[in-house]
Amino acid sequence: MDAIDTPRIQAFRREVRDFVAGQLPEAIKQRTRQGFHVSKEDMRDWTAILHRQGWSAPHWPTAYGGTDWSPLQRMVFDIELALGWAPAPSPFGLHLIGPVIYTFGTEQQKQRYLPGILDGSQFWCQGYSEPNAGSDLASLRTSARRHGDRYIVNGQKIWTSQAQYADMIFCLVRTDGSGSKQSGISMLLIDMNTPGVTVRPIITQDMSHYVNEVFFEDVEVPADNLIGEENAGWRYAKFLLENERTASAYLPQAKQDMNRLREMIGALEGEHGPLSEDPVLDSQCAELELELAAHEMTIYRILTDNARSPSAAAASMIKIRGARLQQRLSSLWNEVLGVHALPLFTPGADSSYGEPGAAGAMSQFLIRRAVSIYGGTNEIQHSIIAKRGLHL
Ligand SMILES: Cc1cc2nc3c(=O)[nH]c(=O)nc-3n(C[C@H](O)[C@H](O)[C@H](O)COP(=O)(O)OP(=O)(O)OC[C@H]3O[C@@H](n4cnc5c(N)ncnc54)[C@H](O)[C@@H]3O)c2cc1C
Structure with missing residues (x-):
């Protein structure tokens, strides 16, 4: 990394670091340090603080409220935020649907939705997966039938993260069942407060409420809420998924985890004696640190080779590596804590006994099993690399 750590980047890094140190509220910082899912309020408040500085969506074009930073600056920015214990913002607006709206949306959609995403006041969720359409996403069956200037939506989504917080859902729906599975899909933006939308919680093994089932019963959606063209939704869906995989490289989170681990040791x-003098633990950490450095360089190389759009195979590769790193880091966090890691604390529960660093350890270990599932499982990423990267 030294070769790219120029005086300009060093100055930028200091600017971001000082900003986080000065602006991140202490209570949010301490909650992030514990490692639980971030609350809606913390995501909203921190996004608003970043927005006031013009930094809530550095990866967006300047015309839509982003920055003209280089890929390296954006990477340094994300890392500095994580190292300062800033919470990760909700990805669904800023990283997923925002870029779809400014790339494929109408002027009206841009004016209506982008400001609320940028300032953190509007929450979104992602309605892709269904009970029988996860890896085989194109098999989705939630239907949208056109009646005049509206669509009538019926069906069910599952594993919808943060649906309980969301004002809006971007949904893949079937508008035509006659051709190939992919050709009859459209993307609709649906207000979660519309009559006929029901959210039912799913409690995961870490005892958190993060994912949901979402049901649609005769939900009326204005036709103006269609993204791009009817039946062309698969194209927008894939564009979004590649952004999701790149954003899911998990580098900032992994760096945050590594710091937490070193602090604890x-x-x-x-x-x-002191854990810091344990040679086995030290070599386990060193191995992870080397992998982390390799991951960082790989991401940097991919971002700079392809400017704003890495290839599908590259996005899949860094998603797999990032997911594995996150899982191994959370395992080591638990190993280091030993018996102290055994209780499963929930956010806000009494964690005043035991090691202070143990509060979110088990919770995070359990939920991290999911990072190699959401955004497309590791097996699916391997198939993408084989087909689109290696042309097998
Ligand atoms: C915590 C969490 C949050 C999520 N958040 C969201 C969200 O916000 N919005 C959303 O739309 N979805 C979300 N998902 C859903 C996620 O995208 C799906 O779980 C994922 O795509 C896998 O689909 P599935 O669960 O139906 O498993 P399946 O597709 O049934 O897969 C089961 C197993 O079979 C393997 N498999 C399936 N097909 C193949 C194949 N062709 N080749 C090789 N192996 C295969 C898979 O790798 C997996 O191991 C979330 C999931 C989790 C766990």
Whole structure:
């Protein structure tokens, strides 16, 4: 990394670091440090603070409220935020539907939706997966039938993250069942407060409410809420998924985890003395740090090779690597804590006994099993690399 750590980048890094140190509220910082899912309020408040600085969506074009930063600056920015214990913003607006709207949306859609995404006041969720359409997403059956200037939507989505917070859902729906599975899909933007939309929680093994089922019963959606052309939704869906996989490289989170781990090792005593003097643990950390550095360089190379749009195979590759790193880091966090990691604390529960760093450890270990599932499973990413990267 030294070769790219120029004086200009160093100055930029200091500027971002000072901003986070000065602007991130202490209570939000401490909650992020614990490692639980971030609350709606923390995501909203932090996004609003970033927005006031013009930094809530650095990856967007300047015409829509983004920045003209280089890919390296954007990467440094994300890392500095994570290292300062800033919470990750909700990805569904800023990283997923925002770029779809400014790339394929109408002027009216841009004016209506982009400001609320940028300032953090409007929450979105992603209605892709259905009970029998996960990896095989094109098999989705939620239907939208056109009646004059409206669509009538019926069906069900599942695993919808943050649907309980969302004002809007971007949904893949079937508008034509006659051709190939992919050709009859459209993308609709649906107000979650429309009559006929029901959200039912799913409690995951970490005892958190993060994902949901969403049901649509005769939901009326204005035809103006269609993205692009009817039956061309598969194209927008794939554009969004590639952005999702690149955003899911999890580099900032992995760096945050590594810092947490090193801090904890520095503070804890093991059976035979300070953990910081345990050579086995030190080599386990060093191995992860090397992998993390390789991951960082790979992402940097991909971002700079392809400017704003990495290839599908590259996006899949960094998603797999990032997911594995996150899983291994959370495993080591639990190993280091030993028995202290066993209780499953939930956010806000009494965690005043045991090691202070243990509060979110088990919760995070459990939920991290899902990072190699959402956004497309590792097996699906391997198939994309084989087909689109290696042309097998
Ligand atoms: C915590 C969490 C949050 C999520 N958030 C959202 C969200 O916000 N919005 C949303 O739309 N979805 C969301 N998802 C859903 C996620 O995208 C799907 O779970 C994922 O795409 C896998 O689909 P599935 O669960 O139906 O599993 P399946 O597709 O049934 O897969 C089951 C197993 O079979 C394997 N498999 C399937 N097909 C193949 C194949 N062709 N080749 C090789 N192996 C295969 C898979 O790899 C997997 O191991 C979330 C999931 C989780 C766990």
